Amino acid sequence: MATGAHAKDARTNIVVVGAGPAGLTAAYQLAKRGSRVAVVEQTAAIGGISQTAERDGWRFDIGGHRFFTKVSQVNDLWHEILPDEDFLLRPRMSRIYYRGKLFDYPLRAMNALRGLGLVEAVRCVGSYARVRFRPPRDQSHFEGWVTARFGERLYSIFFKTYTEKVWGVATTTLRADWAAQRIKNLSLSRAVINALLPKRNQKDITSLIEEFQYPKLGPGMMWERCAEWVEKLGGTVTTEARVTAVHRQPGRCVGVTVSDPDGDPDGDRRVEADHLISTMPLSELALAMDPPAPSAVRAAASGLKHRDFLTVALVVPEQFSFPDNWIYIHSPEVRVGRIQNFGSWSPYLVKDGRTCLGLEYFCNEGDELWSLPDQDLIDLGIAELERLGLVAPGRTEGGYVVRMPKAYPVYDEAYQVHVQTIRQWLATEVPNVHPIGRNGMHRYNNQDHSMLTALLAVENILDAAGHDVWAINADEEYHEEHRTGEYRASDPDRAAGVSTGRPT
Numbered sequence: 001m002a003t004g005a006h007a008k009d010a011r012t013n014i015v016v017v018g019a020g021p022a023g024l025t026a027a028y029q030l031a032k033r034g035s036r037v038a039v040v041e042q043t044a045a046i047g048g049i050s051q052t053a054e055r056d057g058w059r060f061d062i063g064g065h066r067f068f069t070k071v072s073q074v075n076d077l078w079h080e081i082l083p084d085e086d087f088l089l090r091p092r093m094s095r096i097y098y099r100g101k102l103f104d105y106p107l108r109a110m111n112a113l114r115g116l117g118l119v120e121a122v123r124c125v126g127s128y129a130r131v132r133f134r135p136p137r138d139q140s141h142f143e144g145w146v147t148a149r150f151g152e153r154l155y156s157i158f159f160k161t162y163t164e165k166v167w168g169v170a171t172t173t174l175r176a177d178w179a180a181q182r183i184k185n186l187s188l189s190r191a192v193i194n195a196l197l198p199k200r201n202q203k204d205i206t207s208l209i210e211e212f213q214y215p216k217l218g219p220g221m222m223w224e225r226c227a228e229w230v231e232k233l234g235g236t237v238t239t240e241a242r243v244t245a246v247h248r249q250p251g252r253c254v255g256v257t258v259s260d261p262d263g264d265p266d267g268d269r270r271v272e273a274d275h276l277i278s279t280m281p282l283s284e285l286a287l288a289m290d291p292p293a294p295s296a297v298r299a300a301a302s303g304l305k306h307r308d309f310l311t312v313a314l315v316v317p318e319q320f321s322f323p324d325n326w327i328y329i330h331s332p333e334v335r336v337g338r339i340q341n342f343g344s345w346s347p348y349l350v351k352d353g354r355t356c357l358g359l360e361y362f363c364n365e366g367d368e369l370w371s372l373p374d375q376d377l378i379d380l381g382i383a384e385l386e387r388l389g390l391v392a393p394g395r396t397e398g399g400y401v402v403r404m405p406k407a408y409p410v411y412d413e414a415y416q417v418h419v420q421t422i423r424q425w426l427a428t429e430v431p432n433v434h435p436i437g438r439n440g441m442h443r444y445n446n447q448d449h450s451m452l453t454a455l456l457a458v459e460n461i462l463d464a465a466g467h468d469v470w471a472i473n474a475d476e477e478y479h480e481e482h483r484t485g486e487y488r489a490s491d492p493d494r495a496a497g498v499s500t501g502r503p504t
Contacts, residue, residue, distance in 0.1 A: 014461070015040065015256055015271055017243050018279030020048025021447050022437030024226045025077065025454035026277045031233035033462055038271060039230060039237040040258055045220075046227050046239070048279070049407055049438070050447055052220025052349075053313075055400040058356050059218050059349045060313045060342045062404050064326055066092065067213040067222075069448035073455055081226050082215060088346055090214045093323055096158060097339075097388065098330040105328060107150070107158060116157070127151035141413075145176035161330045165337040166362045167307055167410065175411040177444075216348045219447075244268065245290045246276065246433070253430045257290075275461050276430075277454070279437040281306065281406055286422045293425060300421035304442055305410040308370060308403070311340075312359040312381035315397040318343070320390065321355045334384040335369070337362050354397065359384065365405045374401040409442040418442075423470070434461065436469060449473040 012035045016027045019041035030037040045051045052059050067087070069075050079087075096103040104111045113121035128151030136144040142163060147155045163171050215221040227237045241260040246253055247270075255272040278285050286293050286301035293301075326340045336359045343355035350356050359381045363369040372380070378399035385391040409415070419442050426433055436453040438445045445453070453472050459465035 012036065012274050012462070013272060014038075014275045014277060015243075015273040016277045016279075017256075017285075018042075018048060018437065018440070019046050019223070019227060019237060019239065020279055020437060020450070021050050021223060022440060022450040022454045023048075023277065023279040024223055024230065025451045026436065026458055027230045027235055027237070028077075028081070028226050028233075029455060029458040030462075031230050031235040033458075035462070037230065037235040039227070039235065040241050040243055040256075040260075040271075041237065041239045042242045042280075044240050046237075047220045047223035049404060050219040050223060052218030053311075053400075053402045055313070056398075057351065058313065058315065058342075058400070059220075060311065060356055060358050060400075060402075061218055061340060061345065062311060062402060063309075063360070063407065064340050064345070064358075065214075065219040065447055066090075066325070067215070067219070067447075068092075071448055071452055074448045074451050077451065077455075078213070078222065081229065082222055086215055086217075086221065087213045088216050089211055090325075090345065091211050091323075092325065093344070094326050094328065095324050096162075096328045096330055098157060100389065102327070103158070107154070112154070112158070120153075124151060124153045124157075127153040140176055141172045142174040142176055143171040146171075158330060161332050162328050162337060165329075165335070166408070168362065168364060169410075169412070173412055175413065175415065177411050177416075214345055216346050218346065218349055243280065243288065246285065246288045246430075247290050248430050251429070251431070253433045273432075275432045275434065277434045277436060277457060277461075279435075279440040279450075281409075281439045282419065282422055282435055282442045285433070285435060285440070286425075289430075293429075297422055297425045300418035303414055303418045305412060305415075306406040306439070307362060307408040307410055308365045308405045309337075309360055309362045309407045310370065310377065310401060310403040312361065312377050312399060312401055313342075314357050314359065314378070314381055314385065314391075314399045315354055316357055316385075316391050317395055317397075318353050318355050320357075320392070320395065322390075329388070331388065334387060335361060336381070336384050339385075339390070357385065357391075365403075370403065377401050406439055409439060409444060411444070415442065434469070441470065443473060445473050 014030055014035050014037045016023045016037060016039045019039050023039060027037045027039045049063050050065050051062055053062060067078060094105050096105045101115050103115050113124060116124060131148055131151050135148045138144045139148050143155065146159050160171055167174055230237055238260060241258050243256045244259045245257040247255045253273060253276045255270055256276065258269050258271055259267060260269055283301040283304040286297050292298065321343050322341050323344060324341060325344050326338050328338050329336050338360040340358035341355060342358060343350040361369055378401065381399060382396045385396065386393050426435065434457045435441050436457050437450040441453065449472050453469045456467035456469050460467055
């Protein structure tokens with residue numbers, strides 16, 4: 001992106017770190033309201049984990065992003081950035097692959113039990129009955145939380161293998177927070193009850209969204225356009241530049257140092273700031289403080305962990321397409337965790353007669369898998385697609401690799417204490433530093449939750465609104481559920497602490 005320049009004036013001067021959904025949402029709102037805003041993005045790409053990579057005319061998501069929200073402000077903003085004709089309405093579908101069979105996801109009781117066969121189904125029901133009478137004592141970790149809701153056998157089949165692929169650790173070391181945010185109120189008993197009750201008598205039954213919006217050229221289309229709007233409104237967006245220091249005086253942040261080889265002959269430049277909005281990892285923010293943060297805060301930052309992943313995008317004939325947006329791979333004999341079908345997201349991402357399948361591998365930056373040469377990763381992906389029987393031998397036509405560091409904040413036993421330590425120190429010592437977004441808050445936010453944290457942070461800065469940004473995504477409602485009968489659109493807004501001005 002081009003880097004613009006402004007003469008100094010009396011407007012609020014705000015630095016935004018990161019050009020993902022949260023950072024660009026904040027920058028766009030600030031620029032619309034006349035603030036002097038400068039976005040600094042470490043990579044060459046716009047959109048963060050919501051970018052759309054392009055290789056040889058193929059476009060593919062990094063992670064897959066359904067544009068669905070229960071927050072009206074976010075939906076309105078999507079359509080403000082992109083015109084309606086740039087959106088497609090796509091069917092929602094994802095399944096689990098296990099032992100050569102496909103199962104609905106989230107789990108539907110009858111589908112799962114039928115697919116497992118009579119003997120295994122009886123064992124699963126018996127296992128579920130046991131936990132109803134004797135639930136796990138410890139439900140603070142992922143294994144206990146899920147087992148209490150599905151039973152030990154269904155947990156081991158449909159949750160354990162995939163989750164350990166994602167995080168690379170035993171599920172007993174993961175806090176239940178991640179399960180609560182991704183699975184929410186779904187359980188075997190509710191699924192059975194919902195399947196058996198007469199539909200006309202269900203007044204508060206939750207079901208999943210059946211379709212979602214999607215930019216026709218992928219989510220990166222949204223954020224590339226948003227960055228253009230920021231610059232048209234007078235802001236700057238600088239890519240391949242990194243914030244290396246956050247300068248502070250008693251009670252406030254006063255500026256940052258940006259490592260920008262292309263923008264300064266000496267490589268570094270100082271940018272003054274009245275406020276700093278940060279989507280950089282919370283740990284990196286704490287460790288970038290100048291003067292340094294206290295040792296307890298630095299120790300908390302060092303204790304926060306992330307999980308990285310890479311996408312191997314493989315071009316195959318259209319006959320090997322599938323209707324799902326993605327398939328979760330629970331088979332332990334392969335390393336791939338999830339497979340996207342980009343042709344099911346948008347026909348504009350692929351080419352006639354072929355589709356592109358995105359194999360997602362979860363790893364740690366610098367480990368053996370992360371460090372494999374691209375061609376070795378492509379060969380691995382081809383071999384695993386063939387082993388799973390999803391593509392016939394010898395039919396893959398080409399491949400590409402994209403690595404994504406720090407994709408997921410890790411929810412281990414200590415993360416809550418570490419986050420709280422950093423939060424409290426920031427709020428006391430540099431209250432004009434505003435962490436937002438997934439990595440900025442070390443929270444497993446969806447795209448719309450990340451955007452909402454940005455919207456509220458801007459109101460806090462410009463209007464002294466006093467929103468609790470940390471309350472976003474703290475409710476118990478599953479993100480892709482909607483309710484029949486009693487559901488009211490204002491409920492999620494109210495739960496998130498947003499004043500909508502609508503009757504409830």
